[in-house]
Amino acid sequence: MKLALLNALNEERAARRAAVVVTALESGAQRLVKAAEVAGDELREALEKRLRSGKSGNEETPDGKVFLTVFAPPPRLVVTGAVHISQELGPMAQRLGYDVAIIDPRTAFATPERFANVKLFADWPDKVLPDLGIDAHTAFCVLTHDPKIDDPALLHALSKDCFYIGALGSKRTHASRLERLKSKGASDARLARIHAPIGLDIGAVSPAEIAVSILAEITARLRLGDGALK
Amino acid sequence: MAQEDLLATAASWRGQGRKVALATVTETWGSAPRPVGSNLVIDGEGNFLGSVSGGCVEGAVVAEALDVIESGKPKLVSFGVADETAWEVGLSCGGKISVYVERVE
Known part of the structure; x- marks a missing residue:
């Protein structure tokens, strides 16, 4: 060559x-x-x-x-929530070859000290997401637990063909989330694409373990495709 | 922190004046451990990064690469259990692979 x-x-x-x-x-x-x-x-x-x-x-x-x-361009991981899990998830995803972007309008969370080596956007998802060009090579995770931040992000992700969408929260939290998103016009078929509670059930406790369970689920979707998990 | 970028490494090694070869898996049969397109980057001293198998045949590919670095002629080499050399450099998994080895000019 x-x-x-x-x-x-x-x-x-x-x-x-x-x-x-x-x-x-x-x-x-x-x-x-x-x-x-x-x-x-x-x-x-x-x-x-x-x-x-x-x-x-x-x-x-x-x-x-x-x-x-x-x-082909490397897969991307876009996360809302500059939270403790994201601090583990970001570097681990980079090891797996992902371009990582983390979004959180709460400037106390989204600090360069907490996120030294990943792309960090201290702004609202509505402002940031349209410019990121979310595509089929993108995995999308919402991790803030705050509907004001996570809901608009999910609606954006659902309108694109991301290969993975996951949302943090218990089954009960997710049920009320689905109600809110439905009232904003998201169809059942679209909402069914959200993996929630996020991550494979491996009994993860610490933020790092939860990051492993999320990345295992994302990897299964990437490598095994649609039928892999449900 | 990012996954090692083998092609960037190849370019930077060459840029430093090192002799460099690039090996690429072009075909696999059976349970080959690394997919088509996987790379190994080798320099003239035999240093290498990446993998074309699970570690089974890297040694043999490095030897081929040193040849290619000398001659400048690219080579397509195959490894697998069907080979005469299987006992030495075969794939213990039972797979078979072809590897294209070329010099970075």
């Missing part, structure tokens, strides 16, 4: 733009196709298929076998 190609590829990855490296395994010839260039490429169909699935692999072409290495 030419260093120039590697550098161009790393630039796309840093900007959260998808790209594919096409390698002719016989000759070693190699090129980079950026997401924006796929439509005009001779391998368009194969490239689009690979980008959708996110899976690298071999393709037969008129010019011989090529290997397509797919680089």
